[in-house]
Amino acid sequence: xxxxxxxxxxxxxxxxxxxxxxxxxxxxxxxxxxxxxxxxxxxxxxxxxxxxxxxxxxxxxxxxxxxxxxxxxxxxxxxxxxxxxxxxxxxxxxxxxxxxxxxxxxxxxxxxxxxxxxxxxxxxxxxxxxxxxxxxxxxxxxxxxxxxxxxxxxxxxxxxxxxxxxxxxxxxxxxxxxxxxxxxxxxxxxxxxxxxxxxxxxxxxxxxxxxxxxxxxxxxxxxxxxxxxxxxxxxxxxxxxxxxxxxxxxxxxxxxxxxxxxx
Amino acid sequence: xxxxxxxxxxxxxxxxxxxxxxxxxxxxxxxxxxxxxxxxxxxxxxxxxxxxxxxxxxxxxxxxxxxxxxxxxxxxxxxxxxxxxxxxxxxxxxxxxxxxxxxxxxxxxxxxxxxxxxxxxxxxxxxxxxxxxxxxxxxxxxxxxxxxxxxxxxxxxxxxxxxxxxxxxxxxxxxxxxxxxxxxxxxxxxxxxxxxxxxxxxxxxxxxxxxxxxxxxxxxxxxxxxxxxxxxxxxxxxxxxxxxxxxxxxxxxxxxxxxxxxxxxxxx
Numbered sequence: 001x002x003x004x005x006x007x008x009x010x011x012x013x014x015x016x017x018x019x020x021x022x023x024x025x026x027x028x029x030x031x032x033x034x035x036x037x038x039x040x041x042x043x044x045x046x047x048x049x050x051x052x053x054x055x056x057x058x059x060x061x062x063x064x065x066x067x068x069x070x071x072x073x074x075x076x077x078x079x080x081x082x083x084x085x086x087x088x089x090x091x092x093x094x095x096x097x098x099x100x101x102x103x104x105x106x107x108x109x110x111x112x113x114x115x116x117x118x119x120x121x122x123x124x125x126x127x128x129x130x131x132x133x134x135x136x137x138x139x140x141x142x143x144x145x146x147x148x149x150x151x152x153x154x155x156x157x158x159x160x161x162x163x164x165x166x167x168x169x170x171x172x173x174x175x176x177x178x179x180x181x182x183x184x185x186x187x188x189x190x191x192x193x194x195x196x197x198x199x200x201x202x203x204x205x206x207x208x209x210x211x212x213x214x215x216x217x218x219x220x221x222x223x224x225x226x227x228x229x230x231x232x233x234x235x236x237x238x239x240x241x242x243x244x245x246x247x248x249x250x251x252x253x254x255x256x257x258x259x260x261x262x263x
Numbered sequence: 264x265x266x267x268x269x270x271x272x273x274x275x276x277x278x279x280x281x282x283x284x285x286x287x288x289x290x291x292x293x294x295x296x297x298x299x300x301x302x303x304x305x306x307x308x309x310x311x312x313x314x315x316x317x318x319x320x321x322x323x324x325x326x327x328x329x330x331x332x333x334x335x336x337x338x339x340x341x342x343x344x345x346x347x348x349x350x351x352x353x354x355x356x357x358x359x360x361x362x363x364x365x366x367x368x369x370x371x372x373x374x375x376x377x378x379x380x381x382x383x384x385x386x387x388x389x390x391x392x393x394x395x396x397x398x399x400x401x402x403x404x405x406x407x408x409x410x411x412x413x414x415x416x417x418x419x420x421x422x423x424x425x426x427x428x429x430x431x432x433x434x435x436x437x438x439x440x441x442x443x444x445x446x447x448x449x450x451x452x453x454x455x456x457x458x459x460x461x462x463x464x465x466x467x468x469x470x471x472x473x474x475x476x477x478x479x480x481x482x483x484x485x486x487x488x489x490x491x492x493x494x495x496x497x498x499x500x501x502x503x504x505x506x507x508x509x510x511x512x513x514x515x516x517x518x519x520x521x522x523x524x525x526x527x528x529x530x531x
Binding site: 107 | 425427428430431433434435436437441445446449450452525526528529530
């Protein structure tokens, strides 16, 4: 794939080093006069450019964890540090891809992608060039003038990717973004995500309940258990890329994860 | 690039809205021709047409009511415009605030719902004492009546805006002011439109009520005047004119909103 990104400058930050630090995070919700612990003692770090999957069954608090990192929900205890600075509110340095469709239905695909750019000082011409470039990048070159309701679920998630990648976030947070897609679209989206990740060298925190998805994508898998949600195991996935779902190495990793999830 | 999404309809589709009025007119002509209902209660459509023609296009002084249309319609439109304008200016921002902020909702809802339970016509005697007969009373009644649908729909619309849109805006670095105009209002647009249309519709109802109290000009005044002179034909002309202008103003509101706002064009 010849990259349309060559057309614009690439301000994504490369280089290694800790970018995201989660320290002793806890979350409790008040319930019937008592407290319901949702997350307990969550501690981990993300290296710059790392793709981390948070794998767990429904109700283990993995989405809550992501919301805390995004800044939508405050933690009860502990902190989230992005490049050493404490995270308190949502911001364009930590963009989220939601599971559900969160595009603005009154804006076209192109306008949705340009949404976050408005308010930044930039002339119209270079903005248009940039939007075009990101449209191309997610494979929606011909669909810029469509409305969200006129395109498929997979295409909507491509738009969602483009509209946040254009803001050059430090970390991309993804909350089961492909869970509602059919199997084929899901595989396509995983491929697309991997190619974008390699090309743009972004750091990604990817929440999923799908073992195979985690093994296909992740450098590192954080296996979460529930009641209360905590990280049970940190698993490095060193399989070479592109990964083959049929290979015995792949299957042995996913089998092991499946078993770990079961108990 | 983008396909034209408009559905294609057969030609008969265009005439569909005319069928009910057409049938109604035929029935009316038959009833008049057979004198099933005496003429002094329901004049023949031709007489109505004649009176309507004189009212709209006739020269003043030619016959009673001739040529008064423009000044009556102008006066009525102005009163509706003022009353509706006040209702929008107060109802829309208050409604949005009450839809988003629990504090404002708690503060307002008891009062608004209590006032809403009072039929608008109940205010008429008080308004006449306060504002006298004419412009001010009419504008007051129109504004009061139009306020409730606008306020309530704006509140409902602001409340049901998809929270994901607001979260998405926040993560893209959108602050409160831009979030309000670029996300909240477009996101609530279908409700806002419904409220505005209901408000405008009810404005016409209360316009006539206000004008029935003895103002010299206006569409409601013509109807009341014609009643006292026993001119049934002019009453019917007045009704038709109000139906026509009311419908036009509703369409104008919709077209105007769609011209001004993408969200009205694409989602409402």
